Amino acid sequence: MSSKPVTPDSPTPxxxxxxxxxxxxxxxxLHAGExxxxxxxxxxxxxxxxxxxxxxTVRKAIDELAAENLVMRxxxxxTFVATHAEHHVQYRFLKLVPDEGTPDSExxxxxxxxxxxxxxxxxxxxxxxxxxxxxPVLQVRRVLSYAGVPTILEDLWLPGAPFKGLTAExxxxxxxxxxxxxxxxxxxxxxxxxxxxxxxxxxAEQAALLDVSRDTPLLSVERVAHTYHDTPMELRRGLxxxxxxxxxxxxx
Amino acid sequence: MSSKPVTPDSPTPxxxxxxxxxxxxxxxxLHAGExxxxxxxxxxxxxxxxxxxxxxTVRKAIDELAAENLVMRxxxxxTFVATHAEHHVQYRFLKLVPDEGTPDSExxxxxxxxxxxxxxxxxxxxxxxxxxxxxPVLQVRRVLSYAGVPTILEDLWLPGAPFKGLTAExxxxxxxxxxxxxxxxxxxxxxxxxxxxxxxxxxAEQAALLDVSRDTPLLSVERVAHTYHDTPMELRRGLxxxxxxxxxxxxx
DNA sequence: TAGTGGTCTAGACCACATA
DNA sequence: ATGTGGTCTAGACCACTAC
Numbered sequence: 001m002s003s004k005p006v007t008p009d010s011p012t013p014x015x016x017x018x019x020x021x022x023x024x025x026x027x028x029x030l031h032a033g034e035x036x037x038x039x040x041x042x043x044x045x046x047x048x049x050x051x052x053x054x055x056x057t058v059r060k061a062i063d064e065l066a067a068e069n070l071v072m073r074x075x076x077x078x079t080f081v082a083t084h085a086e087h088h089v090q091y092r093f094l095k096l097v098p099d100e101g102t103p104d105s106e107x108x109x110x111x112x113x114x115x116x117x118x119x120x121x122x123x124x125x126x127x128x129x130x131x132x133x134x135x136p137v138l139q140v141r142r143v144l145s146y147a148g149v150p151t152i153l154e155d156l157w158l159p160g161a162p163f164k165g166l167t168a169e170x171x172x173x174x175x176x177x178x179x180x181x182x183x184x185x186x187x188x189x190x191x192x193x194x195x196x197x198x199x200x201x202x203x204a205e206q207a208a209l210l211d212v213s214r215d216t217p218l219l220s221v222e223r224v225a226h227t228y229h230d231t232p233m234e235l236r237r238g239l240x241x242x243x244x245x246x247x248x249x250x251x252x
Numbered sequence: 253m254s255s256k257p258v259t260p261d262s263p264t265p266x267x268x269x270x271x272x273x274x275x276x277x278x279x280x281x282l283h284a285g286e287x288x289x290x291x292x293x294x295x296x297x298x299x300x301x302x303x304x305x306x307x308x309t310v311r312k313a314i315d316e317l318a319a320e321n322l323v324m325r326x327x328x329x330x331t332f333v334a335t336h337a338e339h340h341v342q343y344r345f346l347k348l349v350p351d352e353g354t355p356d357s358e359x360x361x362x363x364x365x366x367x368x369x370x371x372x373x374x375x376x377x378x379x380x381x382x383x384x385x386x387x388p389v390l391q392v393r394r395v396l397s398y399a400g401v402p403t404i405l406e407d408l409w410l411p412g413a414p415f416k417g418l419t420a421e422x423x424x425x426x427x428x429x430x431x432x433x434x435x436x437x438x439x440x441x442x443x444x445x446x447x448x449x450x451x452x453x454x455x456a457e458q459a460a461l462l463d464v465s466r467d468t469p470l471l472s473v474e475r476v477a478h479t480y481h482d483t484p485m486e487l488r489r490g491l492x493x494x495x496x497x498x499x500x501x502x503x504x
Numbered sequence: 505t506a507g508t509g510g511t512c513t514a515g516a517c518c519a520c521a522t523a
Numbered sequence: 524a525t526g527t528g529g530t531c532t533a534g535a536c537c538a539c540t541a542c
């Protein structure tokens with residue numbers, strides 16, 4: 001190599017291996033939208049030349065990104081920006097599966113938008129989305145049904161700015177994972193999420209929407225979904241009926 | 253290298269890269285108990301010599317084992333067989349955390365063995381544990397409390413043979429994760445588990461043990477834990493109170 | 505045929521732990 | 524000082540895909 005790698009052997013305050021620095025640079029390009037979801041990123045050789053490191057170092061950086069589901073490798077073809085629209089990984093974040101039969105990878109058979117309105121963030125919503133109280137947010141309520149049976153009631157809060165232009169119509173017309181809509185229409189890619197689960201009983205309105213009695217125990221799933229750099233971009237509260245379905249979790 | 257690697261370039265029916273074959277061999281040694289939980293496995297150089305491959309190939313095999321939490325690397329010291337007794341990863345499989353305060357890594361403050369008996373496997377238990385109906389199993393029921401509040405009611409079923417000699421006394425006297433007891437006393441290391449979560453209401457006995465009313469919604473967690481080679485070794489049904497705690501899950 | 509990612513090797517050097 | 528795992532490189536060859 002004629003030129004030095006990204007960081008010369010200068011005394012860095014906090015040491016970071018080369019491949020992690022490369023990973024960070026690739027992450028930046030992903031975040032900046034240099035390559036769109038579904039697109040191929042440059043080949044390992046190209047990236048190696050661009051960053052003035054060896055192909056093996058780029059490989060290790062991409063290995064980690066692939067392990068975190070940020071990119072997807074396909075032998076002989078290239079490395080691609082991961083997307084929620086991929087048939088392979090559709091509904092990655094939905095862990096409710098039917099007790100019997102196939103895992104139902106097609107997703108909910110029927111969706112109904114109950115409500116969709118712009119409003120100001122409550123203190124609680126603001127905290128979850130790293131906004132200030134009163135900032136504009138979009139609230140959505142919808143019901144998902146399997147085989148005609150209402151099974152999931154979801155309330156969503158989205159920050160207003162990135163999702164400007166999202167309406168009930170857009171949501172109704174869209175078929176496929178909502179996170180795929182966010183990617184293609186708003187450039188927001190959800191990368192990671194954390195959920196808090198509780199057993200609860202519904203209030204009157206919730207019970208009516210799910211067609212259950214008020215003493216039916218339901219699974220409450222509160223999710224905060226993040227885009228790149230751990231920026232929270234969605235708060236979602238789900239109420240799941242678990243009489244015919246269950247929440248499946250694998251512990252490694 | 254003077255001698256050939258594990259498998260010569262013969263036409264294998266199903267192709268498997270060298271490092272995966274090495275991984276399989278290391279797995280076999282782990283399963284056979286050649287190295288006990290907490291012990292160091294041979295160095296990468298030693299394993300490379302033993303299997304007649306390069307150190308880099310061994311490294312890739314160990315990388316995968318480390319990613320699956322089967323071994324743990326410690327720079328400068330060596331690679332160690334993972335264990336549930338490690339302070340660092342204690343209670344890996346327990347995802348119930350308090351709503352407020354620290355994640356409480358110390359585990360439940362108080363445990364009480366309610367019942368512990370040998371009996372014959374029902375059809376359902378037999379199916380989960382890959383036994384035959386009527387095979388001997390050990391059933392345990394216990395209550396875990398935080399700050400004096402009964403929070404978790406657990407029913408466990410264990411295959412009789414591997415756990416011969418396990419009694420209520422042994423369980424009561426043991427302090428620390430139950431899975432650590434299984435490792436040190438019975439040589440059974442739990443490697444992976446899958447859980448099915450539902451919202452339920454307790455029966456009279458369950459309600460009494462958890463000190464809640466019969467209409468309190470509870471989180472039901474049915475877990476099947478596996479040892480090496482995906483052999484199921486435990487069926488566990490937990491009932492979690494979620495008024496002060498919640499089940500935390502991270503989606504990658 | 506050419507280009508991609510996947511495997512395997514060999515050697516150098518770094519960071520960390522222990523004696 | 525020695526041995527461990529961690530990083531980085533360079534080059535060879537294999538497997539898959541597309542043209």
